[in-house]
Amino acid sequence: MPAKRNTKASSKGSTSKRDRILDVAEKLFAEHGYDGVTLRQIASGARVDVALASYHFGKKLDLFNAVFERRSAYLNEARHEALRRVQEEAGSAGPTVEQIIEAFLRPLELAQETGDDGWRHYLALVAYINNSPYWGRRMMSKMFDSLVNEFIDALRNALPGASDTDLYWCYHNMSGALTLTLADTGRIDALSGGLCCSSDFEAAYDHMIPFMAAGFRKICGT
Amino acid sequence: MPAKRNTKASSKGSTSKRDRILDVAEKLFAEHGYDGVTLRQIASGARVDVALASYHFGKKLDLFNAVFERRSAYLNEARHEALRRVQEEAGSAGPTVEQIIEAFLRPLELAQETGDDGWRHYLALVAYINNSPYWGRRMMSKMFDSLVNEFIDALRNALPGASDTDLYWCYHNMSGALTLTLADTGRIDALSGGLCCSSDFEAAYDHMIPFMAAGFRKICGT
């Protein structure tokens, strides 16, 4: 069994085999889904024996969960912090719809900030899970509901008089657009003849923030 | 080999085994994705021997394509016709953004109109494909690009002066929200505490149409 987790490695330039497994699994799961990837493909991509994945993570499903959870805490914290900041800056009046949505989306740019493809793959995996009837409900709820409710509370404040039903449908619309962006399918690239680049999250959010804010305002009052 | 396709059956009350295979495959592929379903599960669900799927459709991938294509022509025609109708009614002025989006979405309600679960499963499958990095690009383009470009042309007309880049990003947002709706994950139900019902497409579109129209207007000019 794995002992203290991370006794060695990460001091040297090359990442540990354990992390390599997570990285490759992240990428492959995001591209092909849970059932579309075999442990042998993961092991081969990580240049490692098959049994090592089982040794470190147990069952295949446990590896899937480990991949999902590896970055979720950091991501939740970053988004929570972004919301807290705009709330602080706005004072008692509270932030605007645009500011709230901005805080909801911008932290997701860390993928292209750091140039780390891992984050891009991770977010595509989140999109896969969120859009999956089978995984979506349980997995996303457990991991993101608390954060999402924070944002909906903030939006409720910024849109006085809005009904909760309207609020949730609007959030649903935003979540869908975001999910498709994160999925990074390249479809918009092809459709637009190269005008839009689906992996350019900054451009996507530049368009999404005012778009969604206008939608929220239209449905939820003022 | 299968001969003329549909020599018998469909006259009697019970559907043919061939159709039962398509129905079950549609449902299971939508729920678990291509790799998450085995031919034996499909055959078992259709109360049929495994080999029969191969006999009628060939390889597993061919069955997947057959499921996808079975309803796509009808769906494309219905949406195309809906657009043509609002264009005709609007005359030389052309339809409004709301009318165009309405024509884009409302035909998708046929699922709950007919009470036919098959359409609900089919649309969930389309969502799965559209959100999948692997299948999304090729498969969706081949099947829906022509129709989508019709709608974007109409929107370009209704929003004079809009740049194509903005137009495509807006479409991307709408497509994402629609995709999540079709995926029918039940997540919004849980999140809203039952206030919103994800399989109630009518309610979803009632909120989506003015929401998206406001977004398009905000980004694409007037």
Place this chain on the structure above:
DNA sequence: CGCAATTTTCAACAACTGTTGAAAAGCTGC
């Protein structure tokens, strides 16, 4: 070094995968 603990590989397992060829059953027109 030498010893213990951890990490990694090797080899193998039973179960399941998509696919196929041949046999059986069902149907249609004579």
Place this chain on the structure above:
DNA sequence: GCAGCTTTTCAACAGTTGTTGAAAATTGCG
């Protein structure tokens, strides 16, 4: 009722799957 189809089942295949126990390699430490 028999001949010529199509449809359906049966039985089996070669390959792959996740998982495991034991052996081997590596590491940390006195």
